[in-house]
Amino acid sequence: MTDAADQSSTPDHLEAITQALNSGMFVHVRRMLQQMRPGDVAWLLESSPAPSRKVLWQLIDPDDYGEILEELSEEVRDGIIRLMAPEKLAVALEDMESDDLAYVLRDLPEQLFNQVLTEMDEQDRHRAELALSYPEDTAGSLMNTEFISLRPDVTIEVVLRYLRLHNELPEGTDTLYVVDQHNRLLGDISLASLVVQSPTTTVAEAMDTTVEAIPLTMSDTEVANLFERHDWLSAPVVDEQNQLLGRITIDDVVDIIREEGEHSMMGMAKMDDDEDTFAPVLVSARRRSFWLAINLGSALVAASVSNMFEATLSQLATLAILMTIVPSMGGIAGNQTLALVIRGMAVGHISDSNARWLLTKEALVGLFNGMLWALAISVVVGLWKGSWEIGLVIAAAMFINLSVAGLAGASIPIIMKRFNIDPALAGSMALTTITDTVGLLSFLGLATLILLH
Amino acid sequence: MTDAADQSSTPDHLEAITQALNSGMFVHVRRMLQQMRPGDVAWLLESSPAPSRKVLWQLIDPDDYGEILEELSEEVRDGIIRLMAPEKLAVALEDMESDDLAYVLRDLPEQLFNQVLTEMDEQDRHRAELALSYPEDTAGSLMNTEFISLRPDVTIEVVLRYLRLHNELPEGTDTLYVVDQHNRLLGDISLASLVVQSPTTTVAEAMDTTVEAIPLTMSDTEVANLFERHDWLSAPVVDEQNQLLGRITIDDVVDIIREEGEHSMMGMAKMDDDEDTFAPVLVSARRRSFWLAINLGSALVAASVSNMFEATLSQLATLAILMTIVPSMGGIAGNQTLALVIRGMAVGHISDSNARWLLTKEALVGLFNGMLWALAISVVVGLWKGSWEIGLVIAAAMFINLSVAGLAGASIPIIMKRFNIDPALAGSMALTTITDTVGLLSFLGLATLILLH
The missing domain is CATH 3.10.580.10 (CBS-domain)
Structure with a gap:
């Protein structure tokens, strides 16, 4: 991770091809592409902005289409398939291993899917239909049927x-x-x-x-x-x-492990892990609006919580200044626990026999962190705002929120899994809504009770 | 990811061993352990709370120690090595491939390291020293020297x-x-x-x-x-x-890909990716305090920004209620871009030749999202608070913050990489500090200018 930038050979490659492409030296580019392996060409396409991809694809030898399609990530591949005539696509798919064939076919729009299947010869069609008969994401859909x-x-x-x-x-x-x-x-x-x-x-x-x-x-x-x-x-x-x-x-397994890692990482950041890095602006903006809309909802929930305390806030503006601290700490602490549990689930470490142990442990971590950071924030606020009463209120709110964050961070993924909801995607938003609400309620609620009696 | 819960065979295994262990049937557990492969035993140890690990380790056949140590994750292995006498450890390490040997030795405390090296026979010591001579995280440290x-x-x-x-x-x-x-x-x-x-x-x-x-x-x-x-x-x-x-x-490469995925995911959640899921409470709490402390600092920066507007806030409590919305949306939008760029860097898709294209694209996504969500929030706030003036202010702030978020999310990882800082760890905190500050400054600043003239 730390040194992805010093990729020695391949970015040079990319640089050279990009330059040749920009200066219109298409014959030269075609020759360079012929000398590259399918995996490298796929990588080059994925690293190129959408408009260059179209030009590059036309310069590639059609005999290599199948092997390159096999290596491309889903969204980039879909974009390229849309450039191809169904009969050409059928020819390109013929050489694929059965698992890869099913993988590509599964994502085609229905009309194109039927056209391609019609264009295939009998044997390939049979192979494709067999591969497609196994549910996605199972061993059946991953296997290839050529072996000795x-x-x-x-x-x-x-x-x-x-x-x-x-x-x-x-x-x-x-x-x-x-x-x-x-x-x-x-x-x-x-x-x-x-x-x-x-x-x-x-x-x-x-x-x-x-x-x-x-x-x-x-x-x-x-x-x-x-x-x-x-x-x-x-x-x-x-x-x-x-x-x-x-x-x-193992090559298919490597892809699964890579995808899982990306899925969890992108999920934590509320991103669709299929999103193509070099997609057009509007496509990207549209893909991201789902989670932005959900987050707007979550932010409005938090705003309506503080709205309940409008009278308190207008009497003491200091509370408004401090009210973002407790929710923020709760969000971080809860997300830490959430990530730990999601990782543990992904590698199969967490089962019924140890879930309770883990839940108890994370609740205790929350209690302990709650005490520690309650102390820290009360000292900071006491010194800054010169009011130990406000310090006490924010300390109590911090303790409550971090305790809740530990418990919520550990139980949300376990509960979501039971209901077949993917915690890597939905977990952190649910958690943040809880820690924002509890953080604001406890801070502004206690302040109203204690400071404005 | 979505179906990690339905692990069929192995959790049963775990369940059975946990039960046998709890009922003190040690002879039975020992027999079960002997029938398991080293990878499964390592997995069992990683899935067990710290106290059970000690008991399990004593029931494992010492002949299997080396192969099991090789498969364990770093923090769990360190805990177990602390239970072993140096001469036993030296014997356990003898059978390892040279890359795994260096991997284990590198993490030992210096005194133990020297003791273990002294206990090894000449040939193994030579092999270990050679493997250790290559810098960590390079091909040299990954390779093994047995081949035909x-x-x-x-x-x-x-x-x-x-x-x-x-x-x-x-x-x-x-x-x-x-x-x-x-x-x-x-x-x-x-x-x-x-x-x-x-x-x-x-x-x-x-x-x-x-x-x-x-x-x-x-x-x-x-x-x-x-x-x-x-x-x-x-x-x-x-x-x-x-x-x-x-x-x-490939087995070592699979481990790298898994670790990279976990590193990015855990990094986004401000977690140390070495953290053992079943570590004791205090160890976990201590490990997490670093990022909680940094976040407290970041939250205090945000609080001191709103502190500048204390007069404004005391005049209009509605602003306090609404002021968390713009920073929250900026944080999500910025993190989306950040995650996209970090993933692109990890797989080597981003280089000098396309970084500018990507930066422009993400800035445009930010502008577009800014317009979209500015419109949305102004309608919501206008209807909710009955003030189209406040709606206009929050819309302008949203537009500014989402534009900045797109630009910051794309440039932070690229800049950090230049200075050899790991964006997966430090990126999202830097970004959130920026989007919080810009969000509050623009919302409260514009409100002061426009609403309180």
């Missing part, structure tokens, strides 16, 4: 001879799977283990039978956690009868 | 015979490297490609010479971006003379 399976009774020598019949193995192959005659998974054998085996060993002797297969319906988050915890490069996917249906490879 | 290299002139058959001399290949081997007599990298050959080659082919014929080697000094963020962009499973690391020194494997 072996029978247990053959020798390693036979396996090697069989492999040599291929020009190349399916992309990302690091492990071969061993199945019985009903295609039920018996074990696996990694290529690293295959190449150290004596040729006369049988697959049954060489295979690892402790392989953990992933059920079709497992959520993608859990798949990612398993890969991470066990340092897997790939894993087999099976149905309820333990029949081998496909495999999931 | 080949000469170009041998045949595949000879390679296979050579590989069979091994019991197993170094962990995570998916590719073999081809070097000349000076150990300079010539190319590589993946195991997937090796097994489809005819035995009489030479390595020189079969190898891929387009392999992109990673320089020793490349930052870990950039390494992660390259892996992600090219779907690599591993990559060779070379020095300036193109000599092969080691390789980086």
Whole structure:
């Protein structure tokens, strides 16, 4: 994170292409693009303002379209697909692995989706429909169905001879799977283990039978956690009868982990994590208005709380000056707890058995922080405003608000999860509304009771 | 993210072990732990409150200590290392890959570090010192030095015979490297490609010479971006003379991507991303006080801004009620832009060539949002407070603050990066201070000028 700016090779690349593009040296740009890998071209498109993308796309060799589309982020890809004729799109999608194919197709507008499916040849259409039949965000939608399976009774020598019949193995192959005659998974054998085996060993002797297969319906988050915890490069996917249906490879898992991280970060900042960095102004402004509208609502709730104390405020303007401090501290303290719990949930650390422990702990952190910062603010306000009475009032409000913030920060994500609401998105706004309301109510309420009797 | 709660198998595991632990069935727990993989045991420790960890650790087979320590997050590992005698720790560390070894050693307190190094045998100590000689967060510190290299002139058959001399290949081997007599990298050959080659082919014929080697000094963020962009499973690391020194494997890259995501998310919420979810109360409270103190400072800056308008506020209490709305909207809009730019920097999308375009775009989004929400708030306030004059004042302040928020949100991370400050940590606090100050100054200032003339 701290040194993303010193990207050595690639920004130079970007610089050079941008310059060539701006000076209209299209032949030169075309040649440069041909020498780049699909991942780099995708990165270049994502790093370019929307108008340049159109020009760049026309300079790319159509044979590379499929591989590049596969690597693009959702919103950028959607923009580019809109530039393509359905029949060209169908051709571009043909070479994709089945999981990526489903991933792209799922996002197409219905009319284009049908057109593309019609343009595909029978085999690809069948593959696409199968991939689309699994729910999004499950192991089924992540797996690809190209893999090599072996029978247990053959020798390693036979396996090697069989492999040599291929020009190349399916992309990302690091492990071969061993199945019985009903295609039920018996074990696996990694290529690293295959190449150290004596040729006369049988697959049954060489295979690892402790392989953990992933059920079709497992959520993608859990798949990612398993890969991470066990340092897997790939894993087999099976149905309820333990029949081998496909495999999931680490490259897709890396994408999930990246997306999850971005989702939580952007969610905390009330941003749509699909938003393209270089989208046009109006598109960006529209995407952000949802949370700005919600926040306006939340700010009006806070204003209506202080509106209840108009009489108090007009008698003592000092209260108006100080009234933003307690809500602000409550917002920060509550968001700290919220982030901790959201992270813990994402990596699967939090379950029924430890949720109560965590809730108690965070409530205690809130109480402790409440005491600490109540003391601090009473001293500051006492010295600044020369009134220890106001100091006492703000201290009491701080203590109440930080205690509530700890409890709310820990319980909001746990409750939201129960109701299937995503706490990374909605959590911090709900929390801030609570800490603003409680902060203002307790500060202005106590001030009215104590100072204006 | 949305479905982290439905982790099926592992929380059951956690539940069962927690119950067994609470009922004192230690023999049973010990047996369960023996059947778990190191990654799962590490996950169990991380999911357990601090007191249970101590008991669990004593029930784990000491032979597994090294592999488990390798998988633990920093703060949890530090807590456990404090429970271990230096000589036991030295034994536990012996089996680690060199990059993980350096990673653990680097965090030890100096005295323990020296004790552990003394306890190690010569070869391990040498390996550790070499790994420690590379700066943290660079390719050098990520690489491990166990790999298999080949000469170009041998045949595949000879390679296979050579590989069979091994019991197993170094962990995570998916590719073999081809070097000349000076150990300079010539190319590589993946195991997937090796097994489809005819035995009489030479390595020189079969190898891929387009392999992109990673320089020793490349930052870990950039390494992660390259892996992600090219779907690599591993990559060779070379020095300036193109000599092969080691390789980086995807499992370490996955950890970097996970950590980066957590760092940005936790940073936005003003949390230390090392904080252990199940740390003791006082440890947690202390860790959080830094940002609470900074925020208190920021809140006091805002209070001192409104303090300048004490006379205005005492004349018109309605202003006090409305004055939190404009800063709040500015904070959200600015943080949206900030998050977008931080994400763009993290994945390397933002460079000198497009920074200006982005800055202009975000400033325009700010202007546009400013107009939109100025209109909205003036209508709301005009209707609520029955004063179109106040509505006009708040509209003008909203327009000013949202325009500033867009500009500040885009430029703060770019400027901070120049000065090597981490925007994910410090950015949102700097931004909020700006939007609070500008929001209050413009609202109360305009109100003083226009309403109280």
